């Protein structure tokens with residue numbers, strides 16, 4: 537059994553996929569082919585924004601957004617403590633300071649009260665200039681944008697939506713990727729919409745920022761790439777990867793998103809009485825980048841994990857530690873926040889296999905194994 541079943545996906549899409557890749561090979565446009573422009577239009581239309589700029593990966597997408605805003609040394613950017621490293625790495629990479637806020641236990645997303653406390657603490661201290669909030673759509677579920685927007689407006693901050701895991705999810709009828717001032721996603725193979733290597737994209741309604749990001753992703757180009765008007769990056773999506781995403785985007789829209797939601801619903805039905813299952817608030821949908829259960833404590837988590845492993849079921853821990861516990865951020869000021877929810881979640885969380893292609897039999901077996909070990913059926 538695979539943790540995220542990419543083999544079955546390739547088997548299902550093989551004919552179309554091989555043809556799409558072969559077309560790029562025949563054209564020999566390996567960088568900047570027609571597929572890039574087509575894909576950017578398709579993605580912008582799907583997400584519901586004016587501009588999509590593809591790039592090398594989801595981490596670069598965050599970096600490009602921060603660079604477009606001129607975020608750098610002396611700036612504070614607020615980041616949830618419970619997320620993948622890139623959400624804060626990109627902030628530090630452009631020279632700004634990540635400041636961590638806690639998350640809610642039931643959605644795993646940014647706790648707006650903790651967020652507001654750290655913003656005020658940074659302002660009180662007066663050393664850094666608050667510039668932006670990185671709102672992460674963790675595990676496929678959008679953050680609480682209505683309340684985050686209130687805070688962003690109150691303190692004049694940009695919202696950078698990190699939707700590396702949230703592509704396809706919705707928040708009160710709006711799609712992830714349209715919920716920030718700039719939004720980003722990743723096409724890393726295991727994300728909801730993946731390619732066959734690294735890839736990413738930036739979304740925004742702001743034409744000036746989109747143009748700036750188009751320049752920044754190709755060495756700060758002016759009229760062409762040998763006219764360089766700023767310091768940029770080399771961060772393009774390969775044409776082959778664009779062709780892969782085009783094929784996958786069709787399947788994603790036609791059935792994958794629906795099927796992964798059906799799989800998640802079966803987990804919630806089968807496990808809701810014995811472990812803490814993820815809550816999807818009213819007005820939200822998830823794209824289920826992963827399905828994370830919370831066990832009673834670390835001991836129970838490790839027992840369930842070992843039991844699943846003995847029976848050939850792979851699991852992951854998202855994430856083993858909060859960002860404030862990463863060695864590289866150990867010198868960061870926490871502004872009085874103790875981040876207890878993240879610290880607790882990291883000890884009790886377990887991600888179990890989820891994908892649009894998980895068979896009903898495999899899923900029943902996973903549910904049974906977890907029930908055995910949590911004593912639900914004893």
Ligand SMILES: *Cc1c(COP(=O)(O)O)cnc(C)c1O
Nearest residue numbers: 593594595620622623700722724
């Ligand atoms: C995967 C991920 C990223 C980074 O994407 P890459 O394409 O791997 O660089 C950023 N943020 C979050 C929340 C992610 O899960």
